[in-house]
Amino acid sequence: GQNIDQPTEMTATEGAIVQINCTYQTSGFNGLFWYQQHAGEAPTFLSYNVLDGLEEKGRFSSFLSRSKGYSYLLLKELQMKDSASYLCAALDSNYQLIWGAGTKLIIKP
Amino acid sequence: AGITQSPRHKVTETGTPVTLRCHQTENHRYMYWYRQDPGMGLRLIHYSVGEGTTAKGEVPDGYNVSRLKKQNFLLGLESAAPSQTSVYFCAISETNTEAFFGQGTRLTVV
Numbered sequence: 001g002q003n004i005d006q007p008t009e010m011t012a013t014e015g016a017i018v019q020i021n022c023t024y025q026t027s028g029f030n031g032l033f034w035y036q037q038h039a040g041e042a043p044t045f046l047s048y049n050v051l052d053g054l055e056e057k058g059r060f061s062s063f064l065s066r067s068k069g070y071s072y073l074l075l076k077e078l079q080m081k082d083s084a085s086y087l088c089a090a091l092d093s094n095y096q097l098i099w100g101a102g103t104k105l106i107i108k109p
Numbered sequence: 110a111g112i113t114q115s116p117r118h119k120v121t122e123t124g125t126p127v128t129l130r131c132h133q134t135e136n137h138r139y140m141y142w143y144r145q146d147p148g149m150g151l152r153l154i155h156y157s158v159g160e161g162t163t164a165k166g167e168v169p170d171g172y173n174v175s176r177l178k179k180q181n182f183l184l185g186l187e188s189a190a191p192s193q194t195s196v197y198f199c200a201i202s203e204t205n206t207e208a209f210f211g212q213g214t215r216l217t218v219v
Contacts, residue, residue: 004150008148031206033206033207041212041213042198042210042211042212042213043151043198043210044210045207045208045209048206048207087150087151089150089151091206096153096166096167097151097153097208098150099150099151099152100150101148101149101150102150
């Protein structure tokens with residue numbers, strides 16, 4: 001079957017760095033997405049990786065290893081507004097998104 | 110992206126029909142309906158790859174959809190059940206990759 005695993009909850013300190021991991025098992029693979037979702041709001045797109053390696057976008061970076069079925073989202077210089085859920089999703093061979101349950105990130109002052 | 114869902118909140122009784130609406134102003138080809146439940150990932154209900162076409166997703170039972178015009182994607186519950194209490198998100202995309210989400214509809218079936 002198809003499956004996405006990510007931690008349920010993480011806590012970090014304002015100004016610090018946090019890495020959110022995601023492992024996936026899908027029928028075929030056409031890319032890995034990260035979305036941010038604040039409580040009560042819609043998910044918003046953060047990043048898309050289809051090739052191995054690190055993609056950097058400001059304070060946020062995303063890494064992909066296709067051979068390991070693994071990705072992570074790295075958030076630097078954490079701010080209180082980064083408190084949100086982070087959703088990992090893999091695009092399978094039918095171009096359907098398979099979603100993880102999300103990682104709730106709590107930022108403490 | 111210009112996506113509007115209506116209503117934003119709805120409380121309905123078991124057994125009543127319900128229609129959720131999604132309207133886009135982006136002219137994107139793909140439209141999707143997801144449900145989001147606590148502790149679970151987004152689950153695809155139905156989707157459309159163009160005007161007049163629809164297809165089943167992961168959890169289609171108890172739902173129907175229609176896309177008579179490219180801008181509008183309707184989600185219907187013929188007979189609402191308590192198990193369909195959820196937050197429903199409409200999403201659009203042009204390339205079947207990056208998706209843009211509407212603000213969601215919180216449906217409660219009592």
